[in-house]
Amino acid sequence: DTGVSQDPRHKITKRGQNVTFRCDPISEHNRLYWYRQTLGQGPEFLTYFQNEAQLEKSRLLSDRFSAERPKGSFSTLEIQRTEQGDSAMYLCASSLQFGGPNNEQFFGPGTRLTVL
Amino acid sequence: AQTVTQSQPEMSVQEAETVTLSCTYDTSESDYYLFWYKQPPSRQMILVIRQEAYKQQNATENRFSVNFQKAAKSFSLKISDSQLGDAAMYFCASLGGSNYKLTFGKGTLLTVNP
Numbered sequence: 001d002t003g004v005s006q007d008p009r010h011k012i013t014k015r016g017q018n019v020t021f022r023c024d025p026i027s028e029h030n031r032l033y034w035y036r037q038t039l040g041q042g043p044e045f046l047t048y049f050q051n052e053a054q055l056e057k058s059r060l061l062s063d064r065f066s067a068e069r070p071k072g073s074f075s076t077l078e079i080q081r082t083e084q085g086d087s088a089m090y091l092c093a094s095s096l097q098f099g100g101p102n103n104e105q106f107f108g109p110g111t112r113l114t115v116l
Numbered sequence: 117a118q119t120v121t122q123s124q125p126e127m128s129v130q131e132a133e134t135v136t137l138s139c140t141y142d143t144s145e146s147d148y149y150l151f152w153y154k155q156p157p158s159r160q161m162i163l164v165i166r167q168e169a170y171k172q173q174n175a176t177e178n179r180f181s182v183n184f185q186k187a188a189k190s191f192s193l194k195i196s197d198s199q200l201g202d203a204a205m206y207f208c209a210s211l212g213g214s215n216y217k218l219t220f221g222k223g224t225l226l227t228v229n230p
Contacts, residue, residue: 003160033216035218040222042209045217048217108160
């Protein structure tokens with residue numbers, strides 16, 4: 001299967017701990033996005049990469065959050081000093097660069113984070 | 117800034133019948149795109165249908181079609197001949213022409229009754 005993959009699928013952590021999630025996009029896609037989805041809500045944009053460059057960050061992405069995409073391949077999203085309010089599904093998506101902004105974003109299965 | 121509103125938290129339909137999911141949006145962009153995504157339980161989100169705002173013709177994809185009313189900023193999804201596999205959360209989303217981030221509504225949970 002060559003779709004977007006995310007690891008881990010589920011993560012339970014205690015408040016104050018650091019967590020890191022990984023996203024592997026579709027191999028030829030050079031755009032990568034992170035979204036957060038809380039219960040009963042639609043996904044909310046967090047950040048976006050074009051190749052290895054992080055081009056946009058939402059105000060939702062506090063300084064406890066950091067995202068990287070070394071070498072323009074996989075991406076990691078780290079949350080430091082987790083809080084209960086960080087509990088959510090973290091979705092990764094990827095798309096092609098060319099063809100305009102309406103290029104389909106392909107989503108991964110998400111990582112469900114529970115902060116106790 | 118863009119906003120997307122889905123006013124129906126839940127909808128149900130009988131198998132083989134037709135159902136319409138509502139969505140309204142607001143945007144300051146002159147060039148934008150609208151989407152319907154489907155998120156089955158515990159499965160990843162997939163694109164159902166897309167509409168370019170500059171196109172007057174409503175998009176169709178097999179049993180799925182949209183009613184795009186630009187002046188009213190309305191973008192509803194019609195599912196014909198509903199199937200059990202259509203049961204899912206459906207999200208309406210918009211994307212401004214000048215950026216790449218999707219703005220989603222809160223979703224409509226569709227139940228298909230056999």
